[in-house]
Amino acid sequence: MTTFDLFGVGLGPFNLSLAALADGVPGLTCRFAERRARFAWHPGLMIPGATMQTSFLKDMVTPVQPTSRWGFLSYLVAHGRFHDFMAARFDCASRAEFTDYMAWVAHGLESASFGEAIAEVDHDGDAFTIAGASGGRWRSRALSLGVGLVPRIPAFACPGTGCLHAAQWLDRAPSVAARRVVVIGGGQSGAEIVLDLLGRRDPPAHVTWISRRSGFWTLQDGAFIDQFFTPGYIAAWRRQPGPVRQEALNEQKYASDGITQATADAIYRAVYDRRREGRRDVVLRPGREVRAIRAGRRGQVIEARSADGTVECCEADLVVLATGFRSAFPDCLHPLAARFRQQFDGSLALEGNYRAIWDGPRETPLYAMNHGRHSHGIADAQISLAAWRSAVILNDLTGRPLFDIGTDGTDPALVDWPGAAPDPLARDDKNATSAGPPPSRRIVSTAISD
Ligand SMILES: Cc1cc2nc3c(=O)[nH]c(=O)nc-3n(C[C@H](O)[C@H](O)[C@H](O)COP(=O)(O)OP(=O)(O)OC[C@H]3O[C@@H](n4cnc5c(N)ncnc54)[C@H](O)[C@@H]3O)c2cc1C
Incomplete structure (x- = not known):
């Protein structure tokens, strides 16, 4: 062999x-x-x-x-x-x-x-x-x-004919025409499915979009956010203790897991147009955590609770679990x-x-x-x-340096992350006897120690 x-x-x-x-x-x-x-x-x-x-x-x-x-x-x-x-x-x-x-x-x-x-x-x-x-x-x-x-299936859900994970949305292609659809999950997958439903030629009777998140958060974007996606940041991350990493993961959630601005705006405008036309067939419910799905007389009953303890129910013929992956x-x-x-x-x-x-x-x-x-x-x-x-x-x-992976430490990182490798200028500073570092470096150091 x-x-x-x-x-x-x-x-x-x-x-x-x-x-x-x-x-x-x-x-x-x-x-x-x-x-x-x-x-x-x-x-x-x-x-x-x-x-x-x-x-x-x-x-x-x-x-x-x-x-x-x-x-x-x-x-x-x-x-x-x-x-x-x-x-x-x-x-x-x-x-x-x-x-x-x-x-x-x-x-x-x-x-x-x-x-x-x-x-x-x-x-x-x-x-x-x-x-x-x-x-x-x-x-x-x-x-x-x-x-x-693997798809994350919440404990309250039982995928079957009337309930599917977002990962199967196009494979299963469930019929939505004249049905009440509830989408659970306020991330990008949930948003894309809601947008898909709002643009259908065979429209659902009603769409409810429920998210545990406090709002329909868009993806954080920009040059400094992109810094989280650089090798220099990973190097600094590796030096952080577990609790600091966990806190950073929570804080950076929407840098990787929010809805794109374009998708969010498209949903918003579609809902706005419907309301202008007098249609009330879309309900947006952030800040609700789904606790249970049970069989009702006219379909599935989705029970959700908000942070103040209020419990709300809605009915669905089809439930889509846009609950992410694990x-x-x-x-x-x-x-x-x-x-x-x-x-x-x-x-x-x-x-x-x-x-x-x-x-x-x-x-x-x-x-x-x-x-x-x-x-x-x-x-x-x-x-x-x-x-x-x-x-x-x-x-x-x-065991060979086939690719430059940017870890030779010769160039200070654009952002001086906590835990990042000490930059060469800082090292010079420590070892300096007569000649000090450039003045701008001194100012930065003062600001940090303040
Ligand atoms: C809808 C969606 C859009 C995304 N868009 C972006 C984006 O724009 N930018 C971005 O940076 N990230 C994006 N992501 C996140 C990330 O890039 C993807 O999840 C990416 O697919 C992860 O790649 P992967 O190779 O780990 O896994 P997968 O893409 O899931 O691929 C795993 C592969 O392994 C195969 N496999 C599994 N088990 C076996 C086995 N036992 N034997 C043989 N084959 C097996 C599967 O069939 C599959 O093809 C997106 C994620 C999703 C869900």
Whole structure:
């Protein structure tokens, strides 16, 4: 049996980035197995008109290897659309076009294989052994888990004919015509489904949008928010103790998990127009936590409570759980479950270089994608730093500085985060005997100590 250098389980954007960068590493033998027959990216939520929340330049490779053949711009050129795309002046690419780009990469890579669900990953003492659901067997020195998150189903919900998770919205394509639809969840998925419902040619009789959040919060945006999605911030984050990280995660919630301004505005305007026309078929209910769904005489009864304790009920023929996704211990890793350190939510505990912490040999690392919300911050679940993470992994795996991952500490970070590596000027200051640091540096130091 061939022993690969790297075997990837799952081929969503995160392992795809790793596979695309690994493609240019001479001598590295890789295989990436995806259970779907073709590349797809959250197909159940590929609602027409949905746009990326991330710049198309933060693609699978460009942030660390702009000369790679697998960048978004190469895709545009290969499809003869570069000039037309640029002339369109999109702020962000559509999710459909970015998915088509990723599919182009995925199906162009020799290391990628489709229709191959991985059932079990074990270890024989020297290497990982990988078993496919349809009988394939492989061995690999290193493993990269990129199987994504799982839909979060609240305890009060029982998905079935009248209730589904947002992830299945387009796959199940439930009939909505003349039905009362309740969407639970005030994030981007909930917003996109509400917008979809408001634009239907076969309109629902009534739409209620319920969110536990105190308002329909839009995504925080801007240059300083984008700093949370930089390698420098991750380095500083890694030096923070657990409680400080938790507080930061709460505070940064809407930097990664809010509704895009465009989607929020489009919903608002659609509701405004309906009200102007005298229609009262949309109810927006933030600040309510759904506690129970029970069967009523004329459909499902959704019981929700607001912060002041008021309980309100509404009826639905169809309930959509736009309740997000959660980390979980990967099913296929169950033979090794006792050997990995897990976080409180079942995700794998990670070292800084994305190695999962376990008792196996260091020569056979297992890297985990999308398990680092606590260890690496909000950027971990986003595409922004996917290429950088892949570069960190490949440098670690090969033991060679294949990619510049910006950790040589020669350039002070634009923002001096608490816990960030001391910048060289500060070091000069400490060691200075006669010549001091530039005056501007002195002023900054004074401000900080104040
Ligand atoms: C609707 C939506 C839109 C988003 N938009 C953005 C955005 O614009 N910008 C941004 O930065 N982030 C965005 N995100 C967040 C993040 O980028 C995505 O969740 C991203 O898909 C995560 O990639 P992944 O590779 O970890 O997981 P996934 O995309 O979930 O891919 C995992 C893959 O693994 C496969 N798999 C699972 N188990 C196995 C197995 N046992 N064997 C083989 N294959 C397996 C699955 O079939 C799947 O293809 C979005 C998330 C959602 C839900």
